Amino acid sequence: MSKPQQISAQAALVSESTLSQLLGYQMKRAFNVIQGDLTQTLKPFELRMLTFTALVFIVDNPGLSQSQLAQVMDIERPNLVIIIDELEQRRLIARNRVQTDRRMYALTATMSGQRLCKKALEAVRKHESQLLNGLDAATTRQLISTLSMLHEHLNHKNNEGKA
Amino acid sequence: MSKPQQISAQAALVSESTLSQLLGYQMKRAFNVIQGDLTQTLKPFELRMLTFTALVFIVDNPGLSQSQLAQVMDIERPNLVIIIDELEQRRLIARNRVQTDRRMYALTATMSGQRLCKKALEAVRKHESQLLNGLDAATTRQLISTLSMLHEHLNHKNNEGKA
DNA sequence: TATTGTTATACTCTATAACTATA
């Protein structure tokens, strides 16, 4: 980007007072920045947020199925297929046919996948702590905890509606 | 290799302990739910999150340019064009050529746009307060305020990096 | 030369219907 240089006196004066009180707006703004940053952090490992998340879940839960993974990742099953394809082609995970129910795969991480997962996790943790430096630790924990509670809370409400 | 071993009982036991400590993961999960919900709330007004946000900015800041709007919305100028096209075709806003600098448009909301904006805003506020019922008011304010601070904080860091 | 708005384009993420193979 070149210099910001006075677009007009109005540039610095754009008011967002109405929107700034809305949770959805603030969530989107904050998430956009964090998402962009996380993407950069994962780039050296050739992982995206979705492939990274899937890999961590598989490492932590060896043997889980694609349906289970899609459910906990809050994405549709069809969208998970190419994510798993990509991880499998890179030999980071393996699809193992379940003998007792040949419809599904038991997903497991390879040694290579486990190593990459560990390295990527370290990088993400380090990067996030750098990003958040300036915010005190208590506020950070409070934020993460509130977001988690929010997700549970809203998900519960949504499931009520669908029931 | 290892046995697949009873995956069925595993469904409710998928662990997300590693990811749950990561800000990016929690942000994405919470934002996904809120985004979906906000989309539903705006549907009766035939607005999406992006057209809604642009409309509110224009109502609050009559005369601002597309470049300015794109900047405060954190999106690229090309992507704003179709958003403005849509709002203009629905006669909710108008593009006015600036006489002193004929390269840019001064964006203004029509009466119809102002009315729709007000109604949509009321619906969003009402819906968000319903969504958040169960969370105490102090936590809600704290969350919104922390998200805002986070955005400013990260944006500042990013601008440092690019400077 | 630089900036505003624009076109074209491509990539990612998401959502749905319909198919196959198994149960």
Place this chain on the structure above:
DNA sequence: TATAGTTATAGAGTATAACAATA
């Protein structure tokens, strides 16, 4: 019939290069 995984496809949102008009 129901479920797991898959294919195809369409719609959003996002990002970059390049252009015309204007400064």
